[in-house]
Amino acid sequence: MKNYDDYGRFLKKTGEYIRKFMVVCCVLCLIGGVTGGQVLTAYASGEKQTSDTKVKVEIGKKTSASAYIRAKNWPKGPSVESASAVLMEVNTGTVLYAKNPDTQMYPASITKIMTALLTLEHSKLTDTVVYEGEAINALPPGYVSVGAVEGEKMSVEECLRALLMYSANDVANGLAVHDSGTIAEFAKKMNARAEEAGAKNTHFNNPSGLHESNHYTTAYDMCRIMRECIRYDTFNEIAGDRIYTLKANNKRKEDFTFAAKHHMVFPTSPDYYEYCVSGKTGYTSEAGNTLITYAEKDGMKLVCCVMKAGSGVAYSDTKALFNYGFDNFSVVDVSAEEERFTLKDAGIFASKDMASDTSFNITIPEYCYVVLPSGTGLNKVDTDIRYLKDAEDGCFAEIDYKYEDMLVGSARLKMSSTESAGTEGFDFDSHPESETESAADAETGSGLKNIWNQTRNIDVRIVIAVIAVVVLAAAVCIITVIRGKDDRIRFDKKHRRRR
Numbered sequence: 076m077k078n079y080d081d082y083g084r085f086l087k088k089t090g091e092y093i094r095k096f097m098v099v100c101c102v103l104c105l106i107g108g109v110t111g112g113q114v115l116t117a118y119a120s121g122e123k124q125t126s127d128t129k130v131k132v133e134i135g136k137k138t139s140a141s142a143y144i145r146a147k148n149w150p151k152g153p154s155v156e157s158a159s160a161v162l163m164e165v166n167t168g169t170v171l172y173a174k175n176p177d178t179q180m181y182p183a184s185i186t187k188i189m190t191a192l193l194t195l196e197h198s199k200l201t202d203t204v205v206y207e208g209e210a211i212n213a214l215p216p217g218y219v220s221v222g223a224v225e226g227e228k229m230s231v232e233e234c235l236r237a238l239l240m241y242s243a244n245d246v247a248n249g250l251a252v253h254d255s256g257t258i259a260e261f262a263k264k265m266n267a268r269a270e271e272a273g274a275k276n277t278h279f280n281n282p283s284g285l286h287e288s289n290h291y292t293t294a295y296d297m298c299r300i301m302r303e304c305i306r307y308d309t310f311n312e313i314a315g316d317r318i319y320t321l322k323a324n325n326k327r328k329e330d331f332t333f334a335a336k337h338h339m340v341f342p343t344s345p346d347y348y349e350y351c352v353s354g355k356t357g358y359t360s361e362a363g364n365t366l367i368t369y370a371e372k373d374g375m376k377l378v379c380c381v382m383k384a385g386s387g388v389a390y391s392d393t394k395a396l397f398n399y400g401f402d403n404f405s406v407v408d409v410s411a412e413e414e415r416f417t418l419k420d421a422g423i424f425a426s427k428d429m430a431s432d433t434s435f436n437i438t439i440p441e442y443c444y445v446v447l448p449s450g451t452g453l454n455k456v457d458t459d460i461r462y463l464k465d466a467e468d469g470c471f472a473e474i475d476y477k478y479e480d481m482l483v484g485s486a487r488l489k490m491s492s493t494e495s496a497g498t499e500g501f502d503f504d505s506h507p508e509s510e511t512e513s514a515a516d517a518e519t520g521s522g523l524k525n526i527w528n529q530t531r532n533i534d535v536r537i538v539i540a541v542i543a544v545v546v547l548a549a550a551v552c553i554i555t556v557i558r559g560k561d562d563r564i565r566f567d568k569k570h571r572r573r574r
Contacts, residue, residue, distance in 0.1 A: 143170035143295075144173055153172075160381045167483065179293055180291060183363075214285075221331060262279050265279040275293070293382075416488055459477065
């Protein structure tokens, strides 16, 4: 009898512990689903919250640069006083220098390069902008403007010059309304285009940079946007010009001449920089001085953004960063200098049929670049190969170049044949994609990785809820069984007493 009593007490306590454990698990699952689901889903899928989603703004919070510059032997950068700064190589998008690169800052008027980008993409220079309604009424008094009045007409080219050189806020509003009908609709386009350019922490509310608490960006994001702008010769010509005269028009009785606000384009200025091509200035009391600049020297193209700079600091910081970039790095044309990836290299392309077939040829298309510390040869940089299927450009593989595990550029391989074009006949299955992880890591982590890859695009909250239901159902079954055994034991005890 004693054994039955002990066993019963044991089952009862076990059931109580299991019930408590399941309650805790359910609470944790619900908390995780509510607070962590959205964040985890966005992280896993690489998605960014849209402009309609409420986002947490952390203006001025310091951020690490280690995500961009991981090489131990990377050339040491200069001392920079601006609160945030990024120097980026244009062709590869490689960050050469970073100080608080992802810190959210108020951009002020460097916002206008995004307004210019959308204008260049959607309008012709000869189109006419008519100033009316919101285009002239949405600007508070005291802000820089060309004094546009109701019904005034200007060409898009005139507007772009007043926008980029003179930083006219009324012109920014005029271009926004001309493009989208309202400033709010134009702001939506700005945010979508910024994300397309690679911006990660940007939200625009207006086309001019007028201060608003929910109008912010980062030095890294602005460099990504500037890379898109400088693809247009018109942008560089206008944003690098010095003097312009706005002609009299249907409302303007006299010509209006203005000078560019970016001092680095003026040879007579102490801030002049001979390699400067184009750029944009910005200032508000909340943002401080902001500056975005594009410079080119000996074929190397660099974009620099400094934010929240003190008086007189923006230009000196920008110069120091440009000199650092031009003096310590070089750009390698992979299509001209790469010799490792050919059919003769059996270690990479171990296909007897292809290696012996001289009618095939492997080439690297033009405009494939790698940026490296000066004196580093391309043959000393590690590479990872990914084989492609059905690529639109006809390439069959992509090479990632890594300097001390830091991505510094990429190139594609294209196969041509004297008999048939494209990659037809290439045995992809016999040339598996190269792996950067060790075999042991791949073996031990493959199960988790496969599960993650399969569920990365599913709402994590749903997954957590399903798991919670399954576990709860299993717990109920276990508790029911335990209670059944407990009741049977009690029944046996009573039955024996009667006997």
